[in-house]
Amino acid sequence: MRRRHLLHAAPALLAAPRLAGAQGARTLRFVPQGNLANVDPIWTTTVIARNHGLMVYDTLFGLGRDFQPKPQMAAGHDVSADGLRHTISLRADLRFHDGEKVTARDCIASIARWSKRDVLGQRLNALLEEMRALADDRFEIVLKRPWPGLAWALGKPSANICAIMPERVAQTDPFQQITEHVGSGPFRFRASQWVPGSIAVYERSAHYVPRDEPADFLAGGKQVFFDRVEWRIMPDPATAAAALQNNEVDWWETPLADLLPVLRRNREIAIEVVNTAGNLGVLRFNHLHPPFDKPEIRRAIFPAIDQKTFMQAALGEDAALWQVPAGAFTPGTPLANDSGLEALTGPRDPEAAKRALRAAGYDGRKVVMLVPTDFPTLNGMSEVAADALRKIGMNIDAQAMDWGTLVQRRAKKDPPEQGGWNLFVTSWEGLDVSVPGSHQPLRGNGQDGWFGWSSSPRREALREAWFAAPDQAAEKRIAADLQQALWEEAPFVPLGLLRPPMAYRRSLSNIVVGGPALFWNVRRG
Amino acid sequence: MFAYVVRRVLATIPVMAIVALFVFSLLYLAPGDPAAVIAGDQATPQDVERIRASLGLDRPYLVRFGSWVWDILHGDMGVSIFTNLPVTTMIQQRIEPTLSLMILTLILAVSIAVPMGVLAAWKQGTIIDRAVMAFAVLGFSVPVFVVGYLLAYVFALELDWLPVQGYTAFSNGFFPWLENLILPAIALGGVYIALIARITRATMLEVLGQDYIRTARAKGAGQGSILFLHALKNAAVPIVTVIGIGIALLIGGAVVTESVFAIPGLGRLTVDAILRRDYPVIQGVVLLFSFVYVLVNLLIDLVYTLFDPRIRY
Numbered sequence: 001m002r003r004r005h006l007l008h009a010a011p012a013l014l015a016a017p018r019l020a021g022a023q024g025a026r027t028l029r030f031v032p033q034g035n036l037a038n039v040d041p042i043w044t045t046t047v048i049a050r051n052h053g054l055m056v057y058d059t060l061f062g063l064g065r066d067f068q069p070k071p072q073m074a075a076g077h078d079v080s081a082d083g084l085r086h087t088i089s090l091r092a093d094l095r096f097h098d099g100e101k102v103t104a105r106d107c108i109a110s111i112a113r114w115s116k117r118d119v120l121g122q123r124l125n126a127l128l129e130e131m132r133a134l135a136d137d138r139f140e141i142v143l144k145r146p147w148p149g150l151a152w153a154l155g156k157p158s159a160n161i162c163a164i165m166p167e168r169v170a171q172t173d174p175f176q177q178i179t180e181h182v183g184s185g186p187f188r189f190r191a192s193q194w195v196p197g198s199i200a201v202y203e204r205s206a207h208y209v210p211r212d213e214p215a216d217f218l219a220g221g222k223q224v225f226f227d228r229v230e231w232r233i234m235p236d237p238a239t240a241a242a243a244l245q246n247n248e249v250d251w252w253e254t255p256l257a258d259l260l261p262v263l264r265r266n267r268e269i270a271i272e273v274v275n276t277a278g279n280l281g282v283l284r285f286n287h288l289h290p291p292f293d294k295p296e297i298r299r300a301i302f303p304a305i306d307q308k309t310f311m312q313a314a315l316g317e318d319a320a321l322w323q324v325p326a327g328a329f330t331p332g333t334p335l336a337n338d339s340g341l342e343a344l345t346g347p348r349d350p351e352a353a354k355r356a357l358r359a360a361g362y363d364g365r366k367v368v369m370l371v372p373t374d375f376p377t378l379n380g381m382s383e384v385a386a387d388a389l390r391k392i393g394m395n396i397d398a399q400a401m402d403w404g405t406l407v408q409r410r411a412k413k414d415p416p417e418q419g420g421w422n423l424f425v426t427s428w429e430g431l432d433v434s435v436p437g438s439h440q441p442l443r444g445n446g447q448d449g450w451f452g453w454s455s456s457p458r459r460e461a462l463r464e465a466w467f468a469a470p471d472q473a474a475e476k477r478i479a480a481d482l483q484q485a486l487w488e489e490a491p492f493v494p495l496g497l498l499r500p501p502m503a504y505r506r507s508l509s510n511i512v513v514g515g516p517a518l519f520w521n522v523r524r525g
Numbered sequence: 526m527f528a529y530v531v532r533r534v535l536a537t538i539p540v541m542a543i544v545a546l547f548v549f550s551l552l553y554l555a556p557g558d559p560a561a562v563i564a565g566d567q568a569t570p571q572d573v574e575r576i577r578a579s580l581g582l583d584r585p586y587l588v589r590f591g592s593w594v595w596d597i598l599h600g601d602m603g604v605s606i607f608t609n610l611p612v613t614t615m616i617q618q619r620i621e622p623t624l625s626l627m628i629l630t631l632i633l634a635v636s637i638a639v640p641m642g643v644l645a646a647w648k649q650g651t652i653i654d655r656a657v658m659a660f661a662v663l664g665f666s667v668p669v670f671v672v673g674y675l676l677a678y679v680f681a682l683e684l685d686w687l688p689v690q691g692y693t694a695f696s697n698g699f700f701p702w703l704e705n706l707i708l709p710a711i712a713l714g715g716v717y718i719a720l721i722a723r724i725t726r727a728t729m730l731e732v733l734g735q736d737y738i739r740t741a742r743a744k745g746a747g748q749g750s751i752l753f754l755h756a757l758k759n760a761a762v763p764i765v766t767v768i769g770i771g772i773a774l775l776i777g778g779a780v781v782t783e784s785v786f787a788i789p790g791l792g793r794l795t796v797d798a799i800l801r802r803d804y805p806v807i808q809g810v811v812l813l814f815s816f817v818y819v820l821v822n823l824l825i826d827l828v829y830t831l832f833d834p835r836i837r838y
Contacts, residue, residue, distance in 0.1 A: 426566075
């Protein structure tokens with residue numbers, strides 16, 4: 001053999017194992033938004049752990065595309081005439097991944113664990129008279145006061161989901177991680193193959209019986225068409241983009257806006273907004289310290305806010321990837337309304353904002369803004385916010401840091417000059433901020449509340465009223481009042497709804513639209 | 526010799542102790558709170574405090590340090606705050622890809638750089654010498670991630686010869702292992718090749734001017750024999766030193782390379798752990814890297830005796 005022949009053969013030799021190692025059609029290769037660092041959807045509130053939870057655990061109720069709860073593991077849900085007694089019966093074919101039957105005791109233990117960590121779960125805990133099994137497949141939740149939103153809370157997909165686990169697992173202290181991963185959902189987690197930061201493997205559960213209905217977001221039949229789903233962690237967006245183009249992965253959850261033009265040029269790749277509920281951009285003030293301790297100063301900023309510029313900085317010019325105007329509640333969800341929305345939709349007037357700021361007594365003091373540089377979307381919106389505020393005369397000190405530092409820093413209640421802060425930009429899952437119950441930026445529970453510690457008895461009273469609202473019409477009235485309170489008290493500034501798209505190979509079809517990436521119903525071909 | 530090795534091994538103990546103290550103190554003082562990251566936005570301050578307590582992060586500095594050192598002395602590097610997996614397990618999961626990448630890079634770099642340096646010295650002042658030096662400047666100047674992206678674009682996306690990313694264990698076959706690592710190794714090896722080639726050239730130039738080389742030529746020794754037997758062996762000590770020092774370069778470069786090529790190695794484990802403030806993992810990995818570096822230096826010292834019989838320990 002001549003040397004030249006050997007050189008010609010080398011690429012073929014290198015390429016040959018690639019053909020042999022090609023993935024089977026029954027495996028779905030998915031690049032999630034980040035690293036799956038922990039796998040207990042109750043212990044942590046991270047979105048990725050929640051997404052893992054939605055694969056491995058089923059829920060008693062699930063939201064449909066209309067964001068209304070529908071029975072999922074539940075076969076029926078009866079509410080007594082006084083609204084205090086909720087009787088939930090279970091489907092007869094429910095089994096955990098180990099083949100054991102799902103019983104009322106498992107559900108009660110799972111709800112109890114969830115209720116110690118989730119914000120709506122804590123509400124349930126406060127209202128709970130008792131929970132007891134009536135039979136193996138039936139249990140009741142007795143409340144001290146009526147709560148029509150109980151099914152919504154038990155079926156909402158935002159963290160924390162009310163994941164149904166075997167009783168022995170659910171008895172784990174909610175502040176400790178579970179060590180056994182036996183779920184009730186359509187996929188079985190292969191803990192032995194989990195390499196954090198690299199790969200997480202799921203297999204179709206042989207014991208899962210889907211509802212005999214079409215898939216409807218988190219409700220309906222969760223039919224699985226893949227034997228195996230691999231989450232492949234890729235921290236570098238350019239690498240993930242190249243892997244998708246090269247058919248090494250099928251689906252990328254969070255393509256960077258800058259890379260979308262490259263992906264769009266590839267005819268094998270589809271770009272689609274799957275998470276229609278999106279994320280609400282939020283500019284949050286610290287209410288404990290000047291200057292944002294004064295509502296007049298917080299309100300003065302509204303005329304300077306052009307939501308469109310924030311969205312463009314985050315996701316680019318394509319208006320299909322964001323929605324403005326956005327008020328207090330997620331646009332497109334039932335409680336979104338236009339009460340007082342003209343505060344953000346009227347002509348933008350930085351000069352008016354400047355005058356209002358002076359009139360409110362802003363003395364030119366330094367305003368410390370925390371800027372997370374490792375989240376491109378938040379970084380972009382933070383830069384726009386800093387620029388808008390500088391233009392109206394604010395003395396902004398934008399401090400760049402990673403998210404890990406920011407989450408510690410924002411918990412500090414000290415004055416800004418002693419390591420505290422004045423404002424930061426973040427985003428909230430659309431479904432979290434679609435109802436008052438889990439809408440933390442809108443709350444007014446002061447020192448016990450979300451970072452920024454806004455205090456407002458009015459907003460707290462409206463939230464309480466929402467919990468007791470008998471129907472959606474009443475909920476909508478309360479939501480409108482709450483939005484009005486937003487413009488008057490300005491606990492935060494809504495910056496628009498981000499709808500980051502997902503990118504996937506066109507060989508996939510029937511992806512479930514509405515929220516996070518879901519792995520039922522989707523198929524190849 | 527044996528006594529020397531024992532002395533050197535014992536000398537690593539205070540070095541490791543200082544590294545341990547330094548790493549632990551640095552992390553203690555660094556901003557960031559894993560409990561806040563775990564708790565998320567919906568958590569109350571009481572929830573965050575409870576998580577902090579459950580992780581033992583509310584204990585005083587000395588208690589935490591003492592407990593960590595005690596565990597390390599018993600072979601226990603602790604448990605990751607986030608994954609709940611033992612740090613040793615996480616390191617075991619990640620050590621093969623990093624070792625593979627470093628060994629392949631080392632082999633590639635040495636086998637390319639040393640002949641290049643020798644050639645440049647032999648052909649000093651010619652176009653070959655200038656080409657080698659230009660390559661060296663390029664190797665130093667172009668960042669690893671740029672080389673990585675370029676290689677992936679050409680060989681994976683355009684030519685479709687090699688995968689863009691990932692790692693296949695050696696146990697799954699040599700070629701699958703190699704096809705995943707060849708591009709990362711070339712990307713990572715660039716700066717290393719440049720460094721070794723320059724040092725080899727400089728050292729060889731000095732050696733080629735020595736009297737014994739002139740004597741070898743006068744005796745009629747062939748060019749190959751002069752370059753590789755007489756000159757290179759005598760120039761080997763500084764070259765080997767640079768190869769050893771370069772291990773640190775490789776460790777640093779592996780962090781970037783593993784991210785660009787999505788290789789699940791120790792570099793990425795370190796970055797992920799730092800971003801999340803997963804203290805036990807950071808401490809474990811840094812301690813391991815320090816130990817490896819100390820060990821490599823010891824090996825380099827021992828290798829000197831193979832090239833220069835005058836060196837005795």
